[in-house]
Amino acid sequence: MLSLLLIVVLLLGGWWLVRVLRRSSAVEDCLLRGGRDCAPVSVPARR
Numbered sequence: 217m218l219s220l221l222l223i224v225v226l227l228l229g230g231w232w233l234v235r236v237l238r239r240s241s242a243v244e245d246c247l248l249r250g251g252r253d254c255a256p257v258s259v260p261a262r263r
Contacts, residue, residue: 246254 243255
């Protein structure tokens with residue numbers, strides 16, 4: 217049972233890692249093409 221849990225955790229971790237790397241790759245590709253608005257930037261409200 218423990219081995220099954222370990223396999224599930226490893227699969228979920230791999231899936232999460234692939235999503236993060238794909239997102240950062242897309243932003244990097246956009247920046248290298250000279251694009252604008254490649255990633256959302258949050259700006260604090262002025263007082």
